[in-house]
Amino acid sequence: MEITEAVKKFKDQIKLLHAYEHAMGVMYYDIETAAPKNAIAGFSDTLAAFSEITYNISVNEENFKLLDFLTEHAGELDEITRREVEEAQRGLKLLRNIPVDEFVEYQRVQSEASSVWHDAKVNSDYALFEPYLKKLVDFNVRFAKYAAPDMDPYDYWLNEFEEGFTQDVLDKYFAGIKAALVPLIHRIGEKEQIENGFLHKNYPVWKQRELSDYLMEVMGIDRADCAIGETEHPFTTGFNKHDLRITTHYYENALESSMYSVIHEGGHATYEMGNSDELIGSSLAGGASCGMHESQSRFYENIIGRSRAFIELVFPKIKEMFPDELKGVSSEDFYCAVNRAEPSLIRTEADELTYSLHVLVRYEIEKKLMHGELDTKDVPSEWNRLYKEYLGVDVPCDREGCLQDSHWSGGSFGYFPSYSLGSAYGAQILHAMKKELDPDRLVREGKISVITDWLREHIHKYGRIKKPAELLDIACGEEFDPGYYVKYLTDKFSELYGL
Amino acid sequence: MEITEAVKKFKDQIKLLHAYEHAMGVMYYDIETAAPKNAIAGFSDTLAAFSEITYNISVNEENFKLLDFLTEHAGELDEITRREVEEAQRGLKLLRNIPVDEFVEYQRVQSEASSVWHDAKVNSDYALFEPYLKKLVDFNVRFAKYAAPDMDPYDYWLNEFEEGFTQDVLDKYFAGIKAALVPLIHRIGEKEQIENGFLHKNYPVWKQRELSDYLMEVMGIDRADCAIGETEHPFTTGFNKHDLRITTHYYENALESSMYSVIHEGGHATYEMGNSDELIGSSLAGGASCGMHESQSRFYENIIGRSRAFIELVFPKIKEMFPDELKGVSSEDFYCAVNRAEPSLIRTEADELTYSLHVLVRYEIEKKLMHGELDTKDVPSEWNRLYKEYLGVDVPCDREGCLQDSHWSGGSFGYFPSYSLGSAYGAQILHAMKKELDPDRLVREGKISVITDWLREHIHKYGRIKKPAELLDIACGEEFDPGYYVKYLTDKFSELYGL
Structure with a gap:
């Protein structure tokens, strides 16, 4: 993989994830400040759908490889990108290391x-x-x-x-x-x-x-x-x-x-x-x-x-x-x-x-x-x-x-x-x-x-x-x-x- | 394709599209009623990303085939599903029939x-x-x-x-x-x-x-x-x-x-x-x-x-x-x-x-x-x-x-x-x-x-x-x-x- 290509891929992902986080954030703000009481059921459905989508964007072998590649080449990255990679690794540290079924069970509990x-x-x-x-x-x-x-x-x-x-x-x-x-x-x-x-x-x-x-x-x-x-x-x-x-x-x-x-x-x-x-x-x-x-x-x-x-x-x-x-x-x-x-x-x-x-x-x-x-x-x-x-x-x-x-x-x-x-x-x-x-x-x-x-x-x-x-x-x-x-x-x- | 399978696929798509429409709708409501003035640039980015995603979910050959299949089998569908298929076809009628580059140009204009x-x-x-x-x-x-x-x-x-x-x-x-x-x-x-x-x-x-x-x-x-x-x-x-x-x-x-x-x-x-x-x-x-x-x-x-x-x-x-x-x-x-x-x-x-x-x-x-x-x-x-x-x-x-x-x-x-x-x-x-x-x-x-x-x-x-x-x-x-x-x-x- 080329470093430029990897960085682009990584930045595109940040942008996409940000769109979902933005939408979920606005929905959270809305439900807490403006939405009528009975809106909650519909919100839960949409937030669950988006959580699954963002989970799938981040938690997969291809992305792990991308992040590991960028981590190996950290010295070639500008300060912001380097810290972004670090934070992405940090955010996935747990998810990469726990068995999926235990995580699913945890979420249920x-x-x-x-x-x-x-x-x-x-x-x-x-x-x-x-x-x-x-x-x-x-x-x-x-x-x-x-x-x-x-x-x-x-x-x-x-x-x-x-x-x-x-x-x-x-x-x-x-x-x-x-x-x-x-x-x-x-x-x-x-x-x-x-x-x-x-x-x-x-x-x-x-x-x-x-x-x-x-x-x-x-x-x-x-x-x-x-x-x-x-x-x-x-x-x-x-x-x-x-x-x-x-x-x-x-x-x-x-x-x-x-x-x-x-x-x-x-x-x-x-x-x-x-x-x-x-x-x-x-x-x-x-x-x-x-x-x-x-x-x-x-x-x-x-x-x-x-x-x-x-x-x-x-x-x-x-x-x-x-x-x-x-x-x-x-x-x-x-x-x-x-x-x-x-x-x-x-x-x-x-x-x-x-x-x-x-x-x-x-x-x-x-x-x-x-x-x-x-x-x-x-x-x-x-x-x-x-x-x-x-x-x-x-x-x-x-x-x-x-x-x-x-x-x-x-x-x-x-x-x-x-x-x-x-x-x-x-x-x-x-x-x-x-x-x-x-x-x-x-x-x-x-x-x-x-x-x-x-x-x-x-x-x-x-x-x-x-x-x-x-x-x-x-x-x-x-x-x-x-x-x-x-x-x-x-x-x-x-x-x-x-x- | 089995009719049951096609209906399931169609209903899943409705659910997914609804999640995006819901999020975009809440964001629209928020920007018109609650958001600070300078929020607009960030909103435009997220709405553009979601518009592209929902466009891609609907406007593709696979989906056209699915809808045509369901239309052919309309007699086997319940009233709600039949009308949902009709409305989906109606919504895509134009997009299916105009050259993509003309549509893109139209959106720009x-x-x-x-x-x-x-x-x-x-x-x-x-x-x-x-x-x-x-x-x-x-x-x-x-x-x-x-x-x-x-x-x-x-x-x-x-x-x-x-x-x-x-x-x-x-x-x-x-x-x-x-x-x-x-x-x-x-x-x-x-x-x-x-x-x-x-x-x-x-x-x-x-x-x-x-x-x-x-x-x-x-x-x-x-x-x-x-x-x-x-x-x-x-x-x-x-x-x-x-x-x-x-x-x-x-x-x-x-x-x-x-x-x-x-x-x-x-x-x-x-x-x-x-x-x-x-x-x-x-x-x-x-x-x-x-x-x-x-x-x-x-x-x-x-x-x-x-x-x-x-x-x-x-x-x-x-x-x-x-x-x-x-x-x-x-x-x-x-x-x-x-x-x-x-x-x-x-x-x-x-x-x-x-x-x-x-x-x-x-x-x-x-x-x-x-x-x-x-x-x-x-x-x-x-x-x-x-x-x-x-x-x-x-x-x-x-x-x-x-x-x-x-x-x-x-x-x-x-x-x-x-x-x-x-x-x-x-x-x-x-x-x-x-x-x-x-x-x-x-x-x-x-x-x-x-x-x-x-x-x-x-x-x-x-x-x-x-x-x-x-x-x-x-x-x-x-x-x-x-x-x-x-x-x-x-x-x-x-x-x-x-x-």
Whole structure:
């Protein structure tokens, strides 16, 4: 085979696969934001047909040979193509190494598990879900061994979700988090709690929609490249740097809920809108990893969006929009209210301070499950024990405990840590940024675009060309160091609660 | 080939094509309602890739043989499969008979023409568009001859859009319309005009959204099967009877605009939601023809929605929603205002009475173009002459004249008459319905569902199993008779204007 011919074949395939991914992505966005409820059956049929088609395009001997040929000639490829080949190999590593019938069986089990988990959660009936969790753990341990026989299975999955981050890094990371945050949260629990009742007055949805527009404007998001939709559980998706979609959910009696969804998802979108133009049409558009994506969304949500400077910037407008609801409330009151820290049961509703402890619980349980050190039957008791120990809360039922997240039912083990890593990356990036910029002053002056430009130059433009650890090196000039995150949280919340 | 095997192959193909059509349909809906402006380039790429794939699935010798085999064995097929084969043959008739290179060239010209038409319209510059119109007319005459050598070319295209309706039917139809309506419109022009200023006060969009919800509820539209989106030019699309999408556009200073868009598009959706279950997954879901589809949307919009009974039903709620804007306005005032008839320039904004005369102008011009009796250079003068003659209005510029519609630039000649036929079908269907039901009483009592049940039983349930003329026979027990339409309009508007 000629190298030119092989590259053309490979690029044509990327283009074709992108067309299917684009269509499936738009359909997913549509079903979550716009489609009527009963559309789901028809969608499932079309998505199943497309999944089969794309599977057949990728998983076949001819394609394996093509990728192996390109891998052998990696030295002759430009950087983008080389990374595209690497990513394609990475994506197929598992599928090339597991027996087809086991994979088919896994898909069947996983699909059933998702449906059973849903019922189990609604009825808070862990026993219903337990046999499926057991099967999914077994599959994932076995699959890890097929793909990487010499690797610890949990390390394999951790590395799949966040390349370079295995248990040796994460054990140290979470040990530091635990040591610093558990006592800090305990001390805050003894202080007087911050008043936030005014955030839960009645805020009409149509006015909140206008607030979303304003926040996107403040963030410098070009609406010609990024739309906003409404959904049950906010998410962001995108099809190229000129077509991003953020979503939010409006609650009439919770002003900060949609406000911070918009800023968080706006951060995800800002990342992808900042990809360099050369990534358009490549398979490297988007973000480097889940953790790096989360670092950007949380940077805008917490580090910027929950800063005193940001509240001082936006509060006058918010007060103008809701003069009755915010009567007598000062900018400082608002700042404190949106930063109120309080141990709670649900990860997705956790505040900035306690969030990583929710993740830690999941990390410890996954680790034991993957090593056969915890029976799936004992997950609820272990979960409840850890929530009591780390967060001091009593879990009243499994619906608000170990059944709350969908990840395990989808067969994802090792994904959770990236949520927490994102925040830690963010704090480290902030530290590096401060050597060159004064983010607080810029935010106060409404110049968030200068901060975004810095992030684009150091992170966003690379898409998936660089791996997470490489990006940290580019942006910060050093290796991952969770100390910045611990210090950031300790400083911020000590000041806030007068410790 | 075995018949069972051939049917299976054919059904698999329908399923596969449906998956692509579904995805392309959702993408179209998304780009028109939700996508950011700059998404268009990425969408074009994916839609082009899918168009090529679906073209290749249908247009090949193997498939032609399959369809011919099934056509020969039509007697052995069940009714649905037989009609599916017929429709597949119909869809390929042209593609099987024209030289591939001519088709490719046509697509290129058509794509350019659409873009040039857009610029020509914006600049009101007919000369820019004229060479493209000439080419498109030539192509369409030639293509008609390839597909049906013995047929008049305009008859060929008319029959493509509305089976069974060729010039002999339409000449008589439009002659009747012209004879009755032109003098009626003239007499109305001499009467005092109806006051409708209150419809153009300020109606906040968020309140109009609530009105849409109310109107859909009154129509009995199940929101689990039908969503509503917002777009520039309202349309309806659907992917199966459990997934319809209507759209509307809100103008703050034109209450009736979105109100009647919702009812009109809701009528289209009601048609498809009424398909029988056996059509799910077949290629016969949807409506029998453009004209029949339009008959249902206009039935709900005009015959029901602009009736005195309907206004009496909904006005109390509308007044409750807009008490200041509608202060001093009575139900009768509102009824008169939404029925105000006035000759105008733009077809899509025309009232119920004058609408068909707009269509007549296009019919006469298309007919002459297809027969070489009118030079494309002379379209504007002919257009302006006919508007003056039929509607009594002076066309100030081609943007508001012969450049207003996109149809010709898309290569559609013969489509316009179906818009008018829809209204005529509707009036004939109303006459038949009145033999069994009292629609006015039912509407006044809020029992629109009884009317919808009747329409479902006589029209909606059949989807495309029956052709338009067959449906008229089922619903009315007689052939197409435009007399009902003329009488309906004459009665309604004579009463309204006290003639």
